[in-house]
Amino acid sequence: MASKVKPAPQISIKPNATAGKLSQEVSDTAFNQLAESIRKKIGINEPVKGEELISHLEMACGEVNRLLRSSFGPKGFDKLIINPVNEIVVTSDGKTILEEIDILHPAVTTLKNLAKSMDKACGDGTKTAVILAAALIANGVKLIRNGVHPNTVVRGYRLALYKAYELLEYSCRPAKSYEEIYAVVLGAALGKGMQPGLAKELTHVVLRVVERLNCLSPEGYLDLNENIKILQKSGGPEVDYLEGLIMxxxxxxxxxxxxxxxxxxxxxxxxxxxxxxxxxxxxxxxxxxxxxxxxxxxxxxxxxxxxxxxxxxxxxxxxxxxxxxxxxxxxxxxxxxxxxxxxxxxxxxxxxxxxxxxxxxxxxxxxxxxxxxxxxxxxxxxxxxxxxxxxxxxNQPIMSILIWEPVKYNLRKVEEAVDDALNSAAFLYRNKMIVTGGGGAEFDLSQMLRIYALTLEGKEQLSVLEYANALEEIPKALARNAGMNALDAMAEIAASYSRGEEARIDLSGKVRADAPFVYDLASIKKLAIVSATETACSMLRVDEIRLKK
CATH class of the missing domain: 3.50.7.10 (GroEL)
Structure with a gap:
């Protein structure tokens, strides 16, 4: 007898094509929005070369130069930055400013990397290096627009670098007294806009701390992160330190x-x-x-x-x-x-x-x-x-520094000032060579490079002259931020230079050749000039910027 049971009908489950398509569209839309946001931050939507590339370099480096130039030196202004999470950052530190600005343009990113490398290598000199690099790129762009080949500009810059390094080696001298060492560390602390009274007190403390640690550390090895603890608190202003630990x-x-x-x-x-x-x-x-x-x-x-x-x-x-x-x-x-x-x-x-x-x-x-x-x-x-x-x-290699700052938003600036002062003091105990600060060393180099340019033949001479012009951006920025007329200040420094005097711009906003003296570390100055020149040369050798699709 045949079975009357009918087989169950087969039911085919079809995927929801509409839902899948909608999900794909949402995913594509989100990706496109993200890509568009990144392109806006980069500032480039298509391949850039030729005259457009030159304009991009000029614009990006000019903006970075203007951004950092007004914050340069002890009289520099602060930048108040509000990040995406509405956190307020008040700082005049070059590396921090470049990190906080949300720009991904290749030229700006290169200058950011320069600031990071300077901060990692010596903890100071970031703004000097970035301002000089931006000025070198901008001056190189002028030469390229006037028909000078980029490789010729780079060759001229390298000749200027070799001569500038040689001149720095000749002009630097060892710090012989406590006053000269004190002037170097004080300049580093004041460079972050710290109050002069608190900066002077901090400088004395930092020198005592580093000198004591240098005596206690085996074989003179000093690790600032391991051997020194720093605390910043609202109050004061006052600086305490202890041979031991403060918690x-x-x-x-x-x-x-x-x-x-x-x-x-x-x-x-x-x-x-x-x-x-x-x-x-x-x-x-x-x-x-x-x-x-x-x-x-x-x-x-x-x-x-x-x-x-x-x-x-x-x-x-x-x-x-x-x-x-x-x-x-x-x-x-x-x-x-x-x-x-x-x-x-x-x-x-x-x-x-x-x-x-x-x-x-x-x-x-x-x-x-x-x-x-x-x-x-x-x-x-x-x-x-x-x-x-x-x-x-x-008699143990550990010290603590407790700093009281009246204004809460200045605590980050205090941290940056302490970091620069400690790094400068530690460098001084390794290498006591110093040069004239307050823009004096850069001005002297620019004048001697102009004389050196006259000995060259070919268009490299123009590059050396533009290198000298870029070096003068440092004393000009210090003069502007001190409330001086930049042209008048440069004329006064030139007059002192012609008389054989070491002139510079001091805290009083004047060009002086007598006490109080201002000094910079020769090792940091050399590193800043070398790093800035190499960064500028690498950017000037770029002939096209392409976006990876």
């Missing part, structure tokens, strides 16, 4: 002892408390009656009491804990006169360990007295409604 931390309890002489220090990692009030954080164990719950709580107390007894038995006077600490342990330690700090940064604990010889341990380790660290003194001080712990450790 902006408060004791775990207000009733703890705050002063110790030659204390023993214990550093612990991880928490000293139970993270859950349950029998098991996984909730896989339960207390079936009240007696079991009380038993569990008593066991917790016994364990915590054991932790406290172990710390007390170690003989430590001060405990630094990276994690949180149970209040019951805090109470026991406070009764025994032991000072406790909790929830500390691991980086600070590593510095403290290095300075005091303390091993970073966990509570399960053997807390033997020989594994503890020692300090000469420890004091907790409250200042401007904030607690600070001063840990004095002599």
């Amino acid at each position: 902006d931390e408060s004791p775990a309890r207000p009733d703890m002892t705050r002063n110790f002489n030659k204390p023993s220090l214990l550093i612990l990692n991880y928490d000293l408390k139970f993270k859950s009030e349950y029998l098991s954080p996984k909730h896989d164990k339960i207390a079936r009656d009240l007696e079991a719950a009380y038993s569990f709580r008593d066991k917790q107390k016994d364990i915590l009491r054991g932790f406290a007894d172990k710390i007390i038995g170690s003989g430590a006077d001060v405990v630094f804990c990276e994690g949180n600490v149970d209040p019951r342990i805090e109470e026991v330690l406070a009764r025994k006169g032991i000072l406790l700090f909790k929830k500390l940064k691991l980086k600070d604990l590593e510095k403290l360990s290095k300075a005091t010889g303390t091993q970073i341990m966990v509570i399960s380790d053997e807390l033997a007295p020989e594994r503890l660290g020692r300090a000469d003194s420890l004091e907790v001080i409250k200042k401007c409604h904030e607690n600070f712990v001063f840990i004095r450790v002599q």
